[in-house]
Amino acid sequence: MKNINEFINELSLESNLQIDDIPGIDLYMDQVIQLFENKYSGSKRNDEEKVLTKTMINNYAKGKLFFPIKNKKYSKEHIILISLIYQLKGALSISDIKSTLGGVNEKVVKKEIDLEAFYNSYLDIHTKNLESFHEEIKQHSEEVSEGIGEMADPQLEQILLIASLANISNMYRRAAEKLIDGLPPIEQKQTKKDG
Structure with a gap:
């Protein structure tokens, strides 16, 4: 490739939803979609591609990828989780994302995690990556x-x-899937608490 730096810049990989980008008030679905569109529009492959749609969000909710919303509004925690889903969906299946974020959702609901600190850790790792x-x-x-x-x-x-890049991507995806396979299933956690 002749100009690798230009190529890398065109990828817009530095785009990430920061904690400060998320309003301190709960948002309706259309506002969430607009927030993501504004932040990630540079990373779209083409103009027809959508960053986030109502259908996607509804499918994430039905698939229980994040804890239930209240009054049709999405909290800061929901938006952080949707951002993580957005980042993960390029490499992982929906069921793998559910397995990955299941424990995080559980901890958010029980107020056992500082989700903003967790997400900031992710953003720091993203910068290093x-x-x-x-x-x-x-x-x-x-x-x-x-x-x-x-x-x-x-x-x-x-x-x-x-x-070469597809091969490397597959290796990283397989490594991530192997780690996911090592996570305790959410269903078993619930069964242990019930029994």
Whole structure:
């Protein structure tokens, strides 16, 4: 790739919903959608793609990916959880997201977690991951350029880089899935408390 820095900047990976971006009042669904659209519009693949829709939010609610809302309004905690769902859905299935966030939801309802502090920890890790990504993508691009060797065909080089990045993505996704498989099922936690 000729200008890797420009390519990385076009990805808009630094966009994240910060705690300060979330109003101190509960929001209606349309306001939540607008908040996400304003924050993440640069990360969309094309103009037709939607960051968040009513259907998505309703499916997350029906799937119990976050605790129930009250009076058709979403609290700061709901918005934080929806932001985490938004970040996770690019790599994980809905059932894996439910397994991942189930314990967090349970702790929020019982007031056993400072969700803002947890989310800020996630944002800090995201920043560090982004720094590593910038270096790694440059390295992968260089390796592909060297690996293409005598063929020196820009299209083949791009395809090889796509295959390399997809391969790495699959490895990270599998590692995440293995960690998810090690989480205690939420149903078992509830059964133990009932019995």
